[in-house]
Amino acid sequence: GENVEQHPSTLSVQEGDSAVIKCTYSDSASNYFPWYKQELGKRPQLIIDIRSNVGEKKDQRIAVTLNKTAKHFSLHITETQPEDSAVYFCAASLTGTASKLTFGTGTRLQVTL
């Protein structure tokens, strides 16, 4: 089955700096890669996703890049703000009738003033 590794496990940045979180996946057939943000005690919320036919996707301060050959994808957050502090999870799946997400272990991002 699919295995997703995520690094780093914790990340501390100063407000205004950029943050990068990296994930690798094992199943070359995976073609859908979402990123979820989970604030303490709250539900995971989708912040951005990318499919294997695209190399990069941006949404305001958030961007995701995908390298299919190396089987890794990354989340980039620019101009970080205190409200970006949360745990971020990457995931991978093969889309279709039994789309099954395999999550990484999470990155705790702390944005300090």
Place this chain on the structure above:
Amino acid sequence: EAGVAQSPRYKIIEKRQSVAFWCNPISGHATLYWYQQILGQGPKLLIQFQNNGVVDDSQLPKDRFSAERLKGVDSTLKIQPAKLEDSAVYLCASSPAYADTQYFGPGTRLTVL
């Protein structure tokens, strides 16, 4: 649009007791997922339903866990008997049929003493 609803939000039980969780997905969403999220880890899929049929239950500990979605809408997840290692947040998610994006509920935090 109402989100995924779950109840109870918190549950504390003694080991060997039984417990049940309830999930009401977003209206019209055919696919329903139950995840287990142990503290400090990413969500792990327990079972996936497409309407009222099971698509994937390969990671469900069937000796103690059971789940049903009788009318293709609400779902219940049961643990009987509970073990200490079942302490976790149980997340329910839903998605439209054959869609990739999953929407999560607030979860039920289970503590087994």
